[in-house]
Each structure stands twice: as C-alpha cells, then as structure tokens.
Amino acid sequence: MEHFDLSLVNWSRAQFALTAMYHWVFVPLTLGLAFIMAFMETLYYRTGDEEWKRITKFWMTLFGINFAIGVATGIILEFEFGTNWSNYSWFVGDIFGAPLAIEGIMAFFMESTFIAVMFFGWNKVSKKFHLISTWLVALGANLSALWILVANAWMQYPAGMHFNPDTARNEMLNFWEVLLSPVAVNKFLHTISSGYVLASLFVVGISAWFLLKGRHVLLAKRSIIVASVFGLITSLFLALTGDGSAYQVAQKQPMKLAAMEGLYKGTEGAPLIVIGALTPGKDYTDDKEPYLFKIQIPKLLSFLGYRSSDAFVPGVKDIVEGGYTYTDKDGNQRVALSAEQKIERGRVAIQALADYKKAREAGDSAAMVYHRKLLDENFEYFGYGYLNDPKSIVPNVPLTFYSFHIMVGLGFLFIAFFVVMLYLIYFKGFKVNKWLLRSSILMIPFAYVASQAGWIVAEVGRQPWVIQDVLPTVAAVSRIDASAVQVTFFLFFAIFTTLLIAELRIMFTQIKKGPKDGGK
Amino acid sequence: MNLFKRIFLFYYDGFKSMTIGKTLWVIILIKLFVMFAILKVFFFPNILKRNFKTDEERSKFVIEQLTTKPK
Numbered sequence: 297m298e299h300f301d302l303s304l305v306n307w308s309r310a311q312f313a314l315t316a317m318y319h320w321v322f323v324p325l326t327l328g329l330a331f332i333m334a335f336m337e338t339l340y341y342r343t344g345d346e347e348w349k350r351i352t353k354f355w356m357t358l359f360g361i362n363f364a365i366g367v368a369t370g371i372i373l374e375f376e377f378g379t380n381w382s383n384y385s386w387f388v389g390d391i392f393g394a395p396l397a398i399e400g401i402m403a404f405f406m407e408s409t410f411i412a413v414m415f416f417g418w419n420k421v422s423k424k425f426h427l428i429s430t431w432l433v434a435l436g437a438n439l440s441a442l443w444i445l446v447a448n449a450w451m452q453y454p455a456g457m458h459f460n461p462d463t464a465r466n467e468m469l470n471f472w473e474v475l476l477s478p479v480a481v482n483k484f485l486h487t488i489s490s491g492y493v494l495a496s497l498f499v500v501g502i503s504a505w506f507l508l509k510g511r512h513v514l515l516a517k518r519s520i521i522v523a524s525v526f527g528l529i530t531s532l533f534l535a536l537t538g539d540g541s542a543y544q545v546a547q548k549q550p551m552k553l554a555a556m557e558g559l560y561k562g563t564e565g566a567p568l569i570v571i572g573a574l575t576p577g578k579d580y581t582d583d584k585e586p587y588l589f590k591i592q593i594p595k596l597l598s599f600l601g602y603r604s605s606d607a608f609v610p611g612v613k614d615i616v617e618g619g620y621t622y623t624d625k626d627g628n629q630r631v632a633l634s635a636e637q638k639i640e641r642g643r644v645a646i647q648a649l650a651d652y653k654k655a656r657e658a659g660d661s662a663a664m665v666y667h668r669k670l671l672d673e674n675f676e677y678f679g680y681g682y683l684n685d686p687k688s689i690v691p692n693v694p695l696t697f698y699s700f701h702i703m704v705g706l707g708f709l710f711i712a713f714f715v716v717m718l719y720l721i722y723f724k725g726f727k728v729n730k731w732l733l734r735s736s737i738l739m740i741p742f743a744y745v746a747s748q749a750g751w752i753v754a755e756v757g758r759q760p761w762v763i764q765d766v767l768p769t770v771a772a773v774s775r776i777d778a779s780a781v782q783v784t785f786f787l788f789f790a791i792f793t794t795l796l797i798a799e800l801r802i803m804f805t806q807i808k809k810g811p812k813d814g815g816k
Numbered sequence: 817m818n819l820f821k822r823i824f825l826f827y828y829d830g831f832k833s834m835t836i837g838k839t840l841w842v843i844i845l846i847k848l849f850v851m852f853a854i855l856k857v858f859f860f861p862n863i864l865k866r867n868f869k870t871d872e873e874r875s876k877f878v879i880e881q882l883t884t885k886p887k
Contacts, residue, residue, distance in 0.1 A: 357836065364840035371851060378862035386864055386878045415837070416830025463871070464878040523863075650883035771882060774863055784859050791850065797842060806836060 304778040305770050308380045311785040313755070315372050315566040317748055318792040322366020322799075327441060327488055328495025328530075329359045330434035334427075335522055341427045351515050352430075353418070354811040355499065358803060360415060365799040370444075373787065380781060384762055384772035389465045391457055391474065392447050399443035406436035441491075442484055448478035451763050452754070453548045459675055461652050461668060461764075479544045483754075486537035489530045490750060493710055494743040496527025497736075500717065502807055504736035507726070512810050517726050520717070528714035534707060539600060545757075546601030549764060550622075551615050551689060552757035555696035557597060559611040560586050562620060566609035568596035569776035571701065575693050580612040612693070616686050616696050633677075635686035638765075642681025679761060682771045699752040706746035713739060 333355050342346035374396075377385040385392070396444060413421060413429035421429070432446070449745045450457070456473030457466045468474060500523045503516035545553045554560070557569055561581045572590035596607040602609070614620050618634030624726070648671035655663035683689065717736070762772040834841070864874045 360837065361840060364837075364844050367850060368851060372855070375851075375856055378865070379860040382863040383878055383881050386874060387882075412827065412830065416826060416833075420826060420829075461879075463875045463877070464882065587867035634832065646883055649879065653883070655880050775881070776863070780859075784855075787855070787859070795843075795847065801840065802836065 297455065304781065305773050307778050307781040307785060308376075308773050309769060311380065311781055311788065312373070312376055314785060314788055314792070315369075315752070316755075317377065317789075318796065319366070319369040319373065320748065320751060321744065321796065322362055322369060323441070324494045325362045326359065326366065326437050327491030328493070329355060329362070329498065330430075330437050332495055332499055332523055332526055333359060334430045334434045336519075337427050337430050339522075341423055341508075347514055347518070349418075351518055355513060355519070356414065357812070358502075361799060361802050361806060363411070365795055365802075369633065369792070369795070380384070380774055380776070381762075381772055382774040384767060386465060387767060387772070388451075388763065391450055391454075391466050391468055396447060406432060406439070410436065410519060420461055426601075431510075437490055441488055445484045446480045447489055448754075449477060449483040450474055452483070452758060453477055453479040453544070454763055454766055455479075458459060459671075459678075461649055461671055462656070478540075479548060481541040482537055482544050485578050486534065486541045487750075489534040490538055490747050492530035493527055493534055494747055495709065496523040496530065496714070497739040497743040500527065501522035501737045501740040504733040505807070506810070508730065508733050515811060519615050520726075521721065524714050524717045525719070528718060530710070531707065531711045531714055535711065538704070538707065542600060543603070547623075548608050548625075549758055551612065552696070552753075553601060553689065554610065554612045554615060555691045555693045555757050556700040556753060558586055558693060558697040559597070559609060560613055562609055562611040562614040564608045565595040565606045566597040566601075567592035567594045568600065569701070571705075572697075574697055576694075578693075580616060580690065612690055614669060615687060635680070635683075635689050638677045638680040639683055639686065641674045641677040642679060642683070644681070645671055645678040646681040648674065671741055676765060679763065679766045679768045679771070680695070682768050683760070688760055688768075691757050696753055696757040697751040699756070703746050703749040703753060706742050706749075709742070710739070710746075760808035 333352055336348055336352040336355065339345070340352055370567075377392075382537050410429040410432040413426065414433050417426050417429060454466070454512070455477040456468060456470040459465075461468050474480070499519050503519040503523070505513045506516035507520075542553070542556075545556070554562075557566075558572065558574050560578065569587070570591045570593060573586055573588040574590070575584050575586055578584050578586055597609055598607040599605045601607065608620060610620050615632070616635045618632040618637060620632050621629055621812065622632055624630050648667045652664060652667035652671060655661075655667055680689075717728070717732065720732065760768040760770070762769050831837075831841075864877070868874045868877060
C-alpha cells in the first residue's frame with residue numbers, strides 16, 4: 297500500500313463523504329414527507345374537510361423547498377465516479393449501470409411528472425387525480441432510492457456478478473440476485489424507513505413549535521397525530537430492519553460487526569454493548585482492556601448476529617489472524633484464512649489477470665485458460681492483493697463504534713418519544729407538557745444525526761473496501777493529482793454549505809409564515 | 817382546446833402563480849448551471865471517456881492500472 301498516494305485516497309474519500317452526507321441531508325425528508333403528505337391528502341379526499349387541504353398544502357410547501365434545494369445534489373456523486381473513481385466506475389460498470397439507468401428512466405420521470413400535478417394541479421385536476429399524483433410522487437421518490445441502494449448493497453455484498461478479465465468489468469449474471477440480495481432488501485427497507493422516521497419527527501417538531509407559540513393549533517394537532525402514528529409504526533419497522541441489516545453484516549462483513557461493537561477478541565456467547573466507551577489507542581495486537589466502561593447484555597450479540605446465543609462472534613484479532621470456523625454463503629463450514637493468506641491469494645489473482653492479458657495479446661490460448669482458472673480460483677480475495685499490511689483490513693473502530701451506538705440509541709429514543717406522545721394525546725388530549733413540546737423540536741436535529749451516523753457505520757465500517765473483498769479504495773481511485781481533489785473538496789464545501797443555508801433560511805421563513813391561507 | 821395547449825397552459829399558469837417557487841427555481845437554475853457548466857466542464861471530466869476512444873482501450877488501461885503499481 298506504500299506505493300499508493302494515501303493523500304489522494306484520503307482526499308478522494310473525504311470529498312465523496314462530504315458530497316454524500318450533504319446529499320443525504322435532503323433525501324430522507326423527501327422520502328418520508330411525501331408519504332405524510334399523501335396520508336393527509338387522503339384524509340382530505342375522504343372527509344372533504346378543507347382544513348386537511350390546508351394542512352397538506354403547508355407540508356407540501358416545505359417538501360417543495362427541500363426537494364428544490366436537494367434536487368440534483370446526487371449528480372455530483374456521479375461526476376466524482378467518472379473523475380476520481382474511474383477505475384472503480386469501469387470495474388463495476390454493468391452492475392451499477394443497470395440500476396442507475398432504471399432509476400433515471402423510470403423513477404425520476406415518474407416523480408418529476410407527477411410533482412408538477414401535485415403543485416400546480418389544485419383545483420385544475422380532479423381531487424382523485426391529484427391524490428393519485430401525490431401518492432405517485434411518494435412512490436417515485438422511494439423507487440429512486442431503491443435503485444441507488446441496490447447498487448450500494450452490491451458493493452457491500454457483490455452478488456449476482458461475474459468478473460470478465462477481457463473487459464476488466466463485472467457483468468451481471470442474474471438481475472434478480474442483485475435486486476433481491478438479502479443485503480439489498482434490508483438496506484433498502486432500513487434506509488427508507490429511517491427517512492420516514494426523520495420526516496415524522498420533522499412534522500412533530502414543527503407542529504410542537506406552533507403549539508408552543510399558540511399558532512395554527514388545529515394544523516399542529518392534526519399533524520402531530522398523523523406524524524406520530526406514522527412515526528411509531530415506521531420506527532418499530534426501522535428497529536426490525538436494523539436487526540435484519542446487522543444480521544447480514546454478521547454474515548457478510550464480520551469485520552464491520554466487530555468494529556460496530558468494539559469487539560477485538562472473539563468469543564462464544566458474545567454480549568451486546570448497550571453503552572460504552574472505548575479505550576483510546578487500543579489496537580488488536582495489544583492487551584489493553586477494550587472498554588473504559590460498558591453496560592452489556594450477555595449473549596445478545598451472538599443471538600442477533602447468528603441467531604444462536606452461544607454462537608462464536610469473531611473479533612478484529614480473529615478476522616486478521618484467521619483460524620476460526622464460519623459458515624460460507626453456500627452453507628459450508630470453512631476455516632477462516634488469515635489476512636496474510638488472503639493477501640497472498642489476492643496477489644496470485646492480480647498476477648493471473650496480468651498474465652492473462654499478456655497471453656491474450658500473444659494469442660496463447662493454453663496460457664489464457666491456465667491464468668483464467670487461476671484468477672477465478674482466487675478472485676474472491678482479489679482486493680487483498682493490493683494490501684501490504686494485514687492491519688489495513690481493520691476499519692476505524694472508534695468512529696464505527698460510536699456512530700453505531702449513537703444511531704441505535706437515538707432509534708430507541710424515537711420509539712419511546714412516539715409512544716409517550718401518543719399516550720399523552722390519547723389520555724390527556726393535547727394538554728401535553730411544555731417540556732415534551734420543547735423536546736419535540738430537539739428531536740429534529742437528533743433525527744439528522746442518527747441518519748448520518750447510520751451511513752457512517754455502513755461506509756466507514758466497510759473500509760478498506762469499495763467493493764467488499766474485491767476492490768479496496770486504494771485501487772479504485774483515479775491516479776490524479778491530490779491537490780486537484782483538495783480544490784474541489786473545498787469548492788463543494790462552499791457550494792453545499794450555501795445551499796444548506798439557503799434551505800434553512802427559506803424553510804424557517806416559510807414555517808414562521810405558516811399555512812398560506814391562515815389555517816385554524 | 818387541444819391536449820398540448822392544455823398541458824402548456826397547465827404548466828404556464830402553474831409557474832406564473834408561484835410565489836416561493838420562483839425563488840426556488842432561481843436556486844435550481846443557478847445550481848444546475850454551476851454543476852454542469854462549471855464543475856462538470858472544468859473540474860470533473862470523465863477520465864476514461866476523455867482519454868480513450870474505444871471500450872477496448874479503456875479496458876486495457878484499467879487492467880494496466882489494476883495490475884501495475886503506481887509510479
């Protein structure tokens with residue numbers, strides 16, 4: 297790895313992370329608010345109550361602001377693929393191409409067509425057609441998310457593909473295997489439900505502010521009820537899909553799971569850390585106690601990760617040194633190779649690709665067959681061949697650990713919050729305490745923190761891989777000048793910060809104004 | 817009124833009656849201009865598309881990148 301320009305790799309990663317995180321500021325609210333608006337408009341359609349129309353239109357305005365500011369921020373990620381990650385883009389081309397093309401053609405056009413009807417069509421199209429358009433906007437937005445999340449899931453678990461050494465590209469063997477891989481299904485459901493919870497908290501928080509100010513009381517009460525019910529259902533679903541996602545991580549990305557739990561040394565009947573602090577500077581090679589303090593639930597990690605309370609959960613040290621038994625994707629029991637052994641096999645694979653290329657150019661069919669066989673036999677470790685140090689397969693443990701625990705802790709806080717809110721509404725009407733209304737406002741930034749933390753777990757936890765085991769970031773990056781990447785990093789930082797400030801200013805102004813025609 | 821005219825008027829009236837939407841459209845247009853006319857053109861060329869004419873050349877280049885150590 298010392299041959300690679302780490303400054304280039306780190307700046308390219310930082311730039312991609314910055315762009316993706318800013319993009320993700322806008323996306324989850326769009327995903328969730330679209331459905332909340334659709335529920336509210338459905339109530340208008342069914343009851344004919346004009347107040348529901350006013351409520352729908354108010355949230356639609358905020359949806360429009362968020363959509364307008366956020367739209368196309370994801371395109372920059374595609375620019376970066378072509379410039380900063382050209383090796384990667386070529387390598388994955390066919391796998392990424394199909395889902396993204398479907399996203400562009402189907403979901404985006406569906407979304408953008410019906411969004412015009414949604415905003416311009418009040419009193420111009422029938423109530424039924426308008427309602428259908430609102431629902432289709434919500435479905436379209438979520439469908440857009442499906443394809444990009446399928447592509448991301450493939451990077452975490454490259455299923456349904458085959459590497460073609462003639463073209464240096466991965467080619468799709470089975471579309472359904474890519475689309476319906478357990479990682480993709482869990483990732484999609486977990487990610488969109490996180491958007492639903494965030495949007496619910498957004499609606500409850502703003503409505504609580506109206507109640508504290510004594511303004512638009514009916515709008516606020518009705519919005520809180522709709523958003524709290526939606527929020528409670530989806531936050532429970534979020535916990536369920538979170539469990540599904542973590543189970544998949546245990547099976548397919550054990551190093552990420554070890555980092556999420558700060559588990560340096562594996563054990564049978566592994567406990568789940570509920571709250572804890574890691575010992576700074578801890579390395580898997582030393583004997584330091586991993587935690588400064590911890591509160592744990594015995595055997596729960598084994599149970600959640602392997603559905604058996606006595607199952608062995610490998611730690612960082614076990615995964616680097618190998619030698620433990622695990623079940624592979626075909627259900628066979630295998631003894632894990634050490635990182636060093638994987639690095640050796642990865643080098644064999646890379647050399648086989650180079651030799652295959654030479655044999656092809658020389659027209660030597662026998663040599664081509666030989667090197668192709670060697671490549672295929674070792675391809676599952678291809679990416680390890682770029683690493684020099686076994687330690688480099690260990691991600692940033694503290695960042696992954698704390699992000700994971702913040703995400704999970706806030707997730708359970710949101711469930712409790714919705715339960716308390718609905719309980720108080722049901723038993724005490726809306727005579728809820730001011731502290732609850734104030735804490736409702738605080739939940740909005742918490743929701744964004746949890747949402748971003750989730751992506752940090754997913755992406756930092758899988759380092760050093762761009763594609764799990766097959767391509768590390770050092771090999772995926774374009775060999776361009778690191779200073780050029782630094783320039784665009786700061787350029788993006790300025791542009792996105794401006795956009796965020798613009799969004800917040802317009803959004804706050806609109807919230808202060810309240811619904812256009814007053815409301816009750 | 818034919819269908820195309822009705823669709824045109826639907827959008828025309830919609831854009832005309834916008835309030836906050838006008839500000840948002842200005843932001844969207846500035847953003848798209850910055851992205852496509854500045855960032856894409858000056859900072860984000862598609863390296864493989866720019867430097868090579870055929871997919872075969874691109875494959876050859878990427879294999880070389882993947883199988884040789886950086887200089």
